[in-house]
Amino acid sequence: MTRKGGNPAPDQPVSIASVARRAGVSIATVSRVINGIANKASADTVAKVREAVAALDYRPSSAGQSLRQRKSRLVAVLAANMANPTMAAIAASVEVALREKDLVMVLCDTHDKPELQDEYLKEMRAQQARAIVLLGAVASPLLAALRGSTTPLIFVNRLDPGGGASPFVGIDNDAAGADMARHALSRGLVRPAIIHAPLTSSATRARVEAMARVYAEAGHPVPPERRLGPPLRDHLAIGHHAVRLLVEQGLSCDAYLCTGDLIAFGARKALVEARGDAGSAPFFGFDDNPLNDWVAPWLSSMRIPYAAYGEAIVDLILSENGEAPRQRILPHALVIRPAAGEG
Amino acid sequence: MTRKGGNPAPDQPVSIASVARRAGVSIATVSRVINGIANKASADTVAKVREAVAALDYRPSSAGQSLRQRKSRLVAVLAANMANPTMAAIAASVEVALREKDLVMVLCDTHDKPELQDEYLKEMRAQQARAIVLLGAVASPLLAALRGSTTPLIFVNRLDPGGGASPFVGIDNDAAGADMARHALSRGLVRPAIIHAPLTSSATRARVEAMARVYAEAGHPVPPERRLGPPLRDHLAIGHHAVRLLVEQGLSCDAYLCTGDLIAFGARKALVEARGDAGSAPFFGFDDNPLNDWVAPWLSSMRIPYAAYGEAIVDLILSENGEAPRQRILPHALVIRPAAGEG
DNA sequence: GTGAAAGCGCTAACAT
DNA sequence: ATGTTAGCGCTTTCAC
Numbered sequence: 001m002t003r004k005g006g007n008p009a010p011d012q013p014v015s016i017a018s019v020a021r022r023a024g025v026s027i028a029t030v031s032r033v034i035n036g037i038a039n040k041a042s043a044d045t046v047a048k049v050r051e052a053v054a055a056l057d058y059r060p061s062s063a064g065q066s067l068r069q070r071k072s073r074l075v076a077v078l079a080a081n082m083a084n085p086t087m088a089a090i091a092a093s094v095e096v097a098l099r100e101k102d103l104v105m106v107l108c109d110t111h112d113k114p115e116l117q118d119e120y121l122k123e124m125r126a127q128q129a130r131a132i133v134l135l136g137a138v139a140s141p142l143l144a145a146l147r148g149s150t151t152p153l154i155f156v157n158r159l160d161p162g163g164g165a166s167p168f169v170g171i172d173n174d175a176a177g178a179d180m181a182r183h184a185l186s187r188g189l190v191r192p193a194i195i196h197a198p199l200t201s202s203a204t205r206a207r208v209e210a211m212a213r214v215y216a217e218a219g220h221p222v223p224p225e226r227r228l229g230p231p232l233r234d235h236l237a238i239g240h241h242a243v244r245l246l247v248e249q250g251l252s253c254d255a256y257l258c259t260g261d262l263i264a265f266g267a268r269k270a271l272v273e274a275r276g277d278a279g280s281a282p283f284f285g286f287d288d289n290p291l292n293d294w295v296a297p298w299l300s301s302m303r304i305p306y307a308a309y310g311e312a313i314v315d316l317i318l319s320e321n322g323e324a325p326r327q328r329i330l331p332h333a334l335v336i337r338p339a340a341g342e343g
Numbered sequence: 344m345t346r347k348g349g350n351p352a353p354d355q356p357v358s359i360a361s362v363a364r365r366a367g368v369s370i371a372t373v374s375r376v377i378n379g380i381a382n383k384a385s386a387d388t389v390a391k392v393r394e395a396v397a398a399l400d401y402r403p404s405s406a407g408q409s410l411r412q413r414k415s416r417l418v419a420v421l422a423a424n425m426a427n428p429t430m431a432a433i434a435a436s437v438e439v440a441l442r443e444k445d446l447v448m449v450l451c452d453t454h455d456k457p458e459l460q461d462e463y464l465k466e467m468r469a470q471q472a473r474a475i476v477l478l479g480a481v482a483s484p485l486l487a488a489l490r491g492s493t494t495p496l497i498f499v500n501r502l503d504p505g506g507g508a509s510p511f512v513g514i515d516n517d518a519a520g521a522d523m524a525r526h527a528l529s530r531g532l533v534r535p536a537i538i539h540a541p542l543t544s545s546a547t548r549a550r551v552e553a554m555a556r557v558y559a560e561a562g563h564p565v566p567p568e569r570r571l572g573p574p575l576r577d578h579l580a581i582g583h584h585a586v587r588l589l590v591e592q593g594l595s596c597d598a599y600l601c602t603g604d605l606i607a608f609g610a611r612k613a614l615v616e617a618r619g620d621a622g623s624a625p626f627f628g629f630d631d632n633p634l635n636d637w638v639a640p641w642l643s644s645m646r647i648p649y650a651a652y653g654e655a656i657v658d659l660i661l662s663e664n665g666e667a668p669r670q671r672i673l674p675h676a677l678v679i680r681p682a683a684g685e686g
Numbered sequence: 687g688t689g690a691a692a693g694c695g696c697t698a699a700c701a702t
Numbered sequence: 703a704t705g706t707t708a709g710c711g712c713t714t715t716c717a718c
Contacts, residue, residue, distance in 0.1 A: 015695055026705045031697060042703060059469040063409035064695030067710050072406065074449075082438065083633075088431035095425065095452050106417075107450040109438050123447065126402040177636065236637055265637040290426075294579055294608040295638040369689045374713055385687060389717055407711030410694050 014056045016064075021054035066128055067237065075103050075317065076124040078117060080136030080158075082109045084235070084262065086287050086306065087135050090156060093310030094133060101314060103130060112141035112233065121146055131317040136201065137161055154316050156309065158200040168327045169312045173203045176302050176332040177210030180257060180284055183334055189255035189282070190220040195242040195267055196229045196259040207259045207286065226253060239266025247274040254281045261285035261292065264299050288335050300336045357399045359407075366395035376402065407652050409471055418446050418660065419467040421460060423479030423501075425452040427578070427605065429630045429649065430478050433499065437476060437654030444657055446473060455576065464489055474660040479544065480504055497659050499652065499677035502545040511670045512655045517544045519675040520553030523600060523627055526677055532598035532625070538585040538610055539572045539602040547602045550629065554600055569596055582609025590617040597624045597662040602637065604628035607642055631678050643679045 016034075020027045025045060032040045033049040041049075052058070066072040075098055079087040095105045106129070110117040117134075121142045124132055131152040137143065139161035146153060153166055160166035184192055194211055197204045208227070215222050228242035239258060246253065247270070258264040264285035272278050278298065288303035289296075312328040319326070359377075363370045363602065368388060375383045376392040384392075418441055422430040437461035438448045449472070453460040460477075464485045467475055474495040480486065489496060503509035508539070527535055537554055541546045551570070558565050571585035582601060589596065590613070592600040596626055601607040607628035615621050628635075631644035655671040662669070 016375075016697095017695080027695090028697080028706080029704060032704090035697080040703070045703075059465055061410070061695050062470045063415065064710095066406035067404070067410050067694090067712085068696045068698085070710070082431060082435035083429055085431070085634075088425060088428070089563065091450065092425035092452055095450060099451075104470070105450055107434065107438060107448055108442075109435055122402055127405045127447070162588050176698080262637075269637050291608065291634070294612050295634075359713095360711080371689060371691095371714080372687085375688090378713080383687065388687075404711050408713080410696085410710090411712045411714085413694070466717085533695095 014058050016058070016060065019052045019056055019058045021050065022056060023048040025049060052195050070128060070218035071130055072128045073103050074106050074124075074129045075131045075133065076106045076108060076120070076126070076127070076129045077133045077135060078108045078110050078120050079138070080110055080112045080138065081233075083105070083170045085289055085291070086260075086304075088310050089290070089306040090135055093307050094299065095310070096314055097310035097314040098260050101318065103314075110138065111314035112138055114138050118142040127153070133313055133317075134158075138200070151250070152317050154313055156313065157201075157203050161202070162198075165327075168314045169309055169316065170203065171234045171332040172329050172331065173206035174210045177207035178214045179332070179334055180207075180302055181211040181214035183336075184255050184257065184282075184284065185214070185218050185220070187282075190215075190218075191253045192222060192255040192257050193227070193228060193242070193246060193251075193253040194222055194257045194259075195239055195263050196227075197235060197238060197263065198231055199229060204259045211257055225249065225251060235260050235262035235268075236266040239268075240270040241266075244274065247271070256281060256283045258283065258285045259299055261287045261289045261296070261299065264301075265296065292335075292337070297337050300334065303333045304334045305330050305332075357401050357473075359401070359403065361513075362392065362395045362399055362401050365399060366391040368392060413471060414473055415471045416446050417449050417467075417470050417472045418474050418476065419449045419451060419463065419470070419472045420476045420478060421451045421453050421463050421480070423453055423455045423481065424576075425450070428632055428634070429603075433478055433652050436650050437656055440653035440657040442628070444661065446657075451501040453481065454480075455479065456482055457481050461485040463610040468494070476656055476660075477501075481543070481565070495660050497656055499656065500546050504545070508670075510659045512659065513546065513672065514647050514675045515672050516541055516549035517553045519629070520550035521557045522675070522677055523550075523645055524557035526679075527598050527600065527625075527627065528557065528561050528563070530598075530625075533558075533561075534569070534596045535565060535594040535598040535600050536569045536571060536589055536594075537565055537600045537602075538587070538606050539570075540578060540581060540606065541574055542572060550602045557630055568592065568594060578603050578605035579609040579612075582606035582611075583613040584609075586610045586613035587617065590614070599624060599626045601626065601628045604630045604632045604639070604642065604644055607644075608639070611641070635678075635680070640680050643677065646676045646678050648673050648675075 016027055016030050016128045022029045029041060029045060033046050041301055063075060077091055077094055079089055079091060091107055098105050108120040110120060117138055118140045131154060133156060135156045136158045144162055149164055154164050157170050159168055184194045194208060196208045199205045212222050230238050230241040232238045256267050258267060264283045266284055267280055283299050283324050285299055285301040288301035292299055292301055308330055316326060359370055359373050363373045368374060372384060373387060373392050376389050405416060420434055420437055422434060424430055434450055441448050451463040461483045462479055473499060476497045476499060478499045479500055479501045480588050487505055490507060496509055498509050498511045500513045502511055537551060539551045542548045573581050573584040575581045599610050601610060607626045611626055613619050626642050628642055628644040631646035635642055635644055649671055658670060
């Protein structure tokens with residue numbers, strides 16, 4: 001039934017030439033009309049071309065355009081870790097924003113490895129990508145080389161590891177970390193554990209430093225044994241491992257300040273495994289995964305407006321006048337959830 | 344520091360011609376060597392070309408290749424809903440598998456809307472995509488038209504809505520649904536609620552029908568009032584809404600069979616809101632989100648090997664000999680977690 | 687084993 | 703306002 005009644009499926013041999021032929025005009029005219037070059041075609045001509053385009057269901061070949069214009073409509077998004085729901089959320093948001101501008105998203109997972117990131121950077125140069133968005137960039141040779149090129153490089157969440165003032169979209173991690181610490185302090189939580197991802201990320205570093213600073217200034221410095229950052233890739237494992245360590249050492253604390261929601265998930269699980277319940281010390285995370293309301297009503301979290309990232313990122317891409325690179329710092333907000341109970 | 348000490352950043356004006364010049368051979372020869380056309384170049388020539396390629400850091404322009412070969416190295420993945428962690432997981436898996444074959448993933452979110460899906464299908468034709476992977480296809484005009492084209496169309500999770508025997512990757516949803524129902528029955532759960540996504544998805548339909556059938560055959564048919572499929576887009580909302588309805592009607596049940604993990608999340612939340620606790624009826628879902636172990640120890644779930652999807656999909660793409668389309672049915676497995684307790 | 691040349695679809699510079 | 707043409711980078715005959 002499928003094969004028999006199938007459509008003709010001409011496999012698009014319809015080029016600009018066929019449109020020109022059908023409209024009875026030259027190829028150049030078709031190109032002008034399609035690209036909306038004003039004052040360059042009579043109303044009549046425009047109509048004829050539009051008719052032909054519609055009738056033939058014509059759409060310019062990207063290969064032809066890219067070759068000629070030396071740039072494609074592809075925007076590369078290099079994510080450090082697609083398994084992290086956060087990255088997926090940002091990617092989704094970017095995709096929507098790009099679509100609006102008639103751009104197309106290429107998604108690559110660098111797995112936080114410099115070699116892979118470089119491989120992708122190279123591939124995207126070959127693709128003549130319009131821009132490259134780095135969701136959690138890692139320092140790599142090619143990244144440095146590319147920084148001077150005309151291809152816009154947008155850094156998201158993590159600042160450019162090369163240290164420049166490259167275009168950036170993210171939150172004020174220092175302020176957010178400080179806010180979280182101040183909130184905890186205001187609740188009388190003076191013996192927190194700070195559990196964090198590897199400090200290679202500028203975002204993580206800023207959060208941890210701010211929290212530590214606020215606690216120190218309040219007269220409750222957080223000693224090294226309550227600052228835990230196992231060198232693992234997986235955030236869940238980091239949290240789990242850290243709390244197991246804490247428990248083994250018999251260290252008690254009255255709050256768990258984690259630099260990511262996933263870390264908090266891991267931390268709480270380790271606690272439950274060790275003591276049979278989650279205790280009364282509240283958990284804090286960053287990102288505020290949309291699922292938190294449903295499965296983690298015990299977790300307070302710093303909400304980051306990932307849904308708004310896409311627009312900010314695409315803005316940055318398109319406003320690349322070669323002018324001073326801009327930073328887009330989006331607002332954060334601490335979402336408080338009940339400290340105990342199962343929810 | 345960034346600007347001053349920056350690299351030259353030549354913006355890749357290095358074409359095959361420059362390589363040929365540097366190697367002292369013709370363009371054609373360079374092309375042959377690069378593409379590994381055997382027995383077509385002396386060892387000496389090959390060496391010279393390789394040297395030039397390396398020195399110039401040359402990489403063929405995809406635009407040039409695509410134009411000439413009338414096909415690109417892009418593979419489109421049209422996901423019905425990127426916000427669903429399941430889709431993200433599959434996309435991640437596909438991306439890795441594609442990379443191995445030197446292909447590039449373009450990710451598009453169709454939001455389950457036919458118009459958007461068609462828009463993307465059109466765009467991908469313009470991009471001369473090597474293949475199109477549909478993660479949850481919806482029926483749409485262009486999809487039908489494209490089915491006869493030479494561009495491989497791979498259907499994932501949901502069967503081709505057009506009904507043909509198109510290439511497919513997924514699980515045996517009928518068997519999985521039956522397995523779940525049989526397991527519940529074996530535990531003496533004879534008054535289940537079946538909560539499901541819209542039946543427009545062939546996967547959902549198969550699961551629901553299988554569960555209902557098994558229950559009916561066991562002498563415990565599930566009446567309509569315990570089969571709930573609110574016509575909402577968001578799985579969390581579906582579950583939440585369904586259980587609220589159940590509670591309002593005073594209907595009791597001894598198990599919640601949900602066609603997706605997210606639905607189960609929503610269902611349980613509604614239950615907790617209504618009665619203060621989650622009760623003793625166990626929850627069942629599909630997908631087995633990796634986060635379940637961490638945040639939903641109360642949820643039993645049908646594990647689907649999403650990590651293996653990528654390889655299967657890419658296999659299907661590349662084995663497109665124009666021969667009989669193949670189906671890749673991957674194994675499912677029910678993961679049982681404690682029915683009660685907080686975990 | 688190697689090179690010359692045509693041509694993929696498109697845009698822009700230059701006619702007219 | 704419209705047409706002619708060059709050329710973007712590449713692969714692939716076809717000659718040699």
